Structure formats: structure tokens, C-alpha cells
Amino acid sequence: MIALLGYGKTNQALLEFINHNGEKCVVFDDAFIEKRIDSFGNNFLPPLQKVQTRLQIPSPGIPPFHPMIKQAQSLVSEYDFLLGDIKRQIWISGTNGKTTTTEMLEWILKDCGGISGGNIGVPLASLATLLPKIWILETSSFSLHYTQSVFPQVYLLLPIREDHISWHGSFDAYVRAKLSPIERMNHECVAVIPKEFEMFDEVLKSSAHIVTYGTSEDLADYFGFDLSQVKFQEPFLLDAMLALSGAKILTGKDLSKKLLDYKVGAHKVEEFQDEIGRVWVDDSKGTNVDATIWALRSYRGKKIYLILGGDDKGADLVPLFQELQEYDAEIFGIGSNVERLGDLAQKFKIRFSACYFLEQAIKEIDLKHSLESIAMLSPAASSLDQFVSYKQRGELFQEMAKKCRKA
Template structure:
């Protein structure tokens, strides 16, 4: 039998995939109140270690210090289990910010070549396998990379890194190692796009590497005219990486194909209230680097900034350094609100602790004008108060629209 550790969306799909192969599973999850079995002979329990299993497949988000991981003798990732049986081309996309946009852009420009996306956000690999894509485009988290030891892609796209998920990985250095470890397994025919400041991690890489510092580096390397790309930073870099990766895999320029792509919601998404004042929903800005990009978009204007949530132990000092000397007021919400207030005092930036989002919106409402910008870019995850960043963004828009 195979043990599945955790029973979220990924392992729910994986269970059906494994059962279709005639293999039974022991599924272990703290949410199970009592032990049970289903019609396929699968066992649902809190304690998988009592059963003899040949391998243990963790849900990607389960941290390495979890008891179930420590009890495992043969950890195998979802990637290793499914992709070892796949022979089609694969593009993996990772990094701190921009993974989802770059993945979506790749799927958009490669749809005529049989490209389909899945992975970290979207379609689980076990479901994607049913569609039999000719090109697998996988948004790949540091969690998945941590547990993956066998398989590797033909093309690996790594966006710039900044501190994220530090409490999960244990340190920023460990986070970087997990992001770059895949290079050791990639073949001589493979291609990788790696930020130039991580060049030292590419020494053992056998394939072809493109080191980049910015969008211009990529445009120059592939002869792409930046004037033909209809996006501004940070989305311009996402587009360049998608176009370069697509050309490597399909052998054709896809610049024309990307022009019709539309940026998804909750990413520097502008809207106006009944008074015509500008509000910006950047709820997907879940770390400091993302919020820095959002602030630079409105540099030189008065900004009312909503920060806060679960910051995953990240160092936010670079974000506060970015705000120094600018006309910015912070409205702190969520789990790390007190931490934000302390940092604000240290960097002499005005800060009001609001605790919850609707109070922050109401406070900004009293100060906001036609010339200022009200920006939700929390530099933190949402799960301390919301089901997802999407839920948080939707509530933000709803609160603003309900203002008098």
C-alpha cells in the first residue's frame, strides 16, 4: 500500500489516480476523527505508521518537521510519482513572485502546441494526467521542490527570489537550496532561466543556462522588441520569461500570441469608488518583494498602504527601507500588525493598527482624495483571517464598494 500524508486537493486527486492503477492507500490526516475504510479498501486514519506501506507521498504544504514526515521511511513527492511515468515535454516555473502569471502566460502562448498548466495553483498533476497534454507547464512551489528527488523538466524557469516561507524551510538559505536543487538532476539537453545573482548555484548544471538580471537581458538574448510587449513591470518580466521559455520548447517566437493575454485578478488591480478615488487590489502581494513592486508602480504619489497577515517569519526590512522618504501611511491588519507597528516606529513611517480589513478601509476612506492611492498589498499570506488571497481581495473590493 501507499501512504498519502494529508488529504487536501492534491492528495484527493492523487488517491483516485493511484486507485485507478489497482493500488490501495492509507490516508493519514489530523482531520480524521476515527479510522474508516471505503469501498476501494483505502484506510483513513490519523496514524499511518501502524500500517506497512511501500512509500509515503506528502501533500506539498506539510513541513519537514511534521510528525508524519519524520515517521516516513521512503518519501516520494507527487512530482516523482506521476512525472516519472510521463515522457512529454515539461516546463517548471518557480520563484517568489510571478509564478502564477508566468505559468498562465506560458499556457496562453503554447495552447496551440498542446500546452496545459497545473501544479501549485490550479489543476493537480493527477488530474492533468487525464488530459494528456503535449507540454506540461507546472507552477512549482518550493514545497514540491523540497520533496522531489528524481524527476526534472526540460525547461526550468526561476523568477527572482526573496524571503518567503522561512518558517517552513527553516532559513532563507534552505529556501534557495530547494529552489535550485532541481538543476543537479537536469540533463545536458535541458535549459534553465536563472536570476544572475544566483549564478553560483548553477555550477553543477549540465544544460544551457540563461542568466538574467532584468527584462532587457532576456529580450536581448532572444531578440525580442520590448515595444511589442503590452505589459509594464513586474508583469513585463513574467512575459519575457514566458516567451523565452516557450521559444525554447516549441522552437518558435510567440510574441504575437501574448498580446491578447489579460492579467488575472488581485494583482495590482485598479478600480475606483463612487467618488472616483483610486483603490488598488494587490491581495496576491503576499511577500515583501511583491509589495515593493506595487509601491514602485505608484511612486511619487501619496499612498495609503494596507499591510499585514501571516508573514511566514520573513524579514520585512527591505520593504520598510523602500518606503523611507516616501509619502506613505500604513494601516496594519492581521496576525503581524504589532510587528508592523514596531517596524514603522523604527523607520519613522506613520502606522495605524486597524486589526481587520474593513476598519482599515474605513480609516483610509476618511483621508483618501483624488490625488492619493489606496493600496492593499499586504506583504503577507491571508490564512490568519481569510480562506485565500482571492477571498481577501474580494472582501477588500466589497468593503470599498459599500462606502458612502
């Protein structure tokens, strides 16, 4: 019997896959209060019940300090469990841009049988039933932390910045999780990574071919892409370069033309206007400091009303406030870290309003926003303290902002 630790979307799909292959599971989750058994004979139990199992597979989001993880004797990731015999895999990781790079790569390779999944879209276990010719996997640091044996044919690593510190325990542990698959990769594999990591042990010990980059231009030069034929600006240009690099490694072809019809997804520096024509920017996907800094740089020289706040996951926010000193910006704080934001704003002498809730922030911005200024939601924090997801946060922001009419 296999134990599934946690019962989110990932393990729900995994349970179905395991049952289809004739094995039963015991599922543990903090939300379970009492034991139940389903029609397949799977047991659903509160955590820490003693049951003999041959493997324990965690939901990626369960942190390593959770008692279920500490108690596990034979812990493997869903990647280890499902991907051992799969050859044509591309993993995409890093801090910002994973989703866009993954979506771009699927767009480029869809005619070659590429299908994306993992951290976005199709759960890994559901992807296993589709048997794509090319597996394109957005891979989180959580999944990488638990993965011990499998590795991709191609690994595309975006820049790494502070994120998920409370989960990993330190920035170094977060970085090491991101670099971990490189050490396992063999001479038939290619890893495309930021140049700053080329001397890390995980890279030096690897048998893979390592390609390093510092900028989008570096990737264009190495792989022979014409940047004038790629329509994106930073930060999406780097995403495009990495996606095209991965495609060229697998196919040997420059598939830049395939991206001409691709559009960046919602809630990523997405501009819209309210009823009187003022510009608002939905960057709800900006869940960490580096993402928010990139969003701000698109509007240098403008008056910016910036909504910040949420669950910042223990990250160092000082670099963001240092960046904000270069702007004519006013902050409107929401979410669980409002007091922390307020203290930093006072330290760096940046105007700040403690709004606590998104609706209040929008109301206060509405009174100040003009046709010449920019109103932006780029929280540098997770949404889960007040919202179901960054998507819900962004949708509510757009819904409320579009109705604004300056008094």
C-alpha cells in the same frame, strides 16, 4: 499500499488517480479524528498510526518538521511519483510572478497542446489523466523540497526573495529548494535563471544549458524579442519575457503576438474605483515583501494608504520599511503580525494605525482617501490567518471599498 500524508486538494486528486490504477491508499491527516474506510477500500486515519506502506507521498504544504514526515521511511513527492516518463515539461518557480508566468505560457502554447497545473489550476494527478503534449507546471518550493529524482526539460526561475522562511527554516534552505532541480537536469535541458545564482553549486554541477538574466532586457536581447511589441510593464514584463523564452526554447519561434490578448489575472496590482471615483488597488496576491515593494513602485510620488499584514511566514520585513521611507505613505495594519508591523513603523518613523481587521482598515482609510491619493491592499503576508485564501481577501477588499463614500 501507498500512504498519502495530508488530504488537501493535491492528495485528493492523487488518491483518485491511484485508485483508478488499481491500488489502495492509507490517508493520514491532522483533521481526521477516527478511522474510516471508503467504498474503494482506502483507509483514512489520524496521523502517526502504524501501517505498513511501500511509499509515502506528502501534500506539498506539510512542513518537513511535521511528525508524519519525520516518521516516513520511503518519502517521494507527487512529482517523483507521476512525472518519471514525461519529457515535455516546463517548470516555473521563483518567489513572485510564478502564476502570471505560468498562465502566460499556457496562453502562448495552448495551440501546441500546452496545459498548466501543479501549484495552480489543475492538480498534477488530474493533469496526468489529460496527458497534455506540454506540461506547464507552477512549482512551489514545497514541492521542490520533496522532489528527489525528476526534472523538467525547461526550468524558468524568477527572482528569489525571502518567503516561507518558517516552513524551510532559513532563506538559504528556501533558495536551495528552488535551485535543486537544476543539478539533476541533463544536456538536453535548459534552465533560465537569475544571474546571481550562476556560481551556486547546483548550477555549476548541472549538465543543462544555463541562460542567466538580470533584467527583462537581458532576456529580450538573448532570445531576440522586440520589447516594443510586448504591452506589459514591470513586474509583469519580466513574467512575459520568461514565458516567451520558455515558448521559444520549446518551439524555436517568437510567439510575442500571442500575448497581445492576454490580461493579467485578478488581485495583482488591480485598480478599481469606489462610488466617488477614488482609486483603490487590490494586490492581495502580494503575499511577500518583494511583491509589495514592486506594487508600491507603480505609485511613486502619490500619497499612499497601504494595508499591510497577515501571516508573514517569518520573513524579514525591514527591506519593505526601508522602501517605504521613500514614499508619502501611511500603514494600516491587519492580521496576526500587527504588533510586529507597529514596532517597525515606529522604528522607521512611518505613520501607522493598528486596525487588526480588513473592514476597520478600510473604514479608517475612507476618512482620509481623496481623488489624488491611492488606497492599496498589498499585505506582504499570507492571508491564511484570517481568510480562506488571498482570493477571498481580495474579493472582500473590493466589495467593501467599492461601497465607500467619504463622510
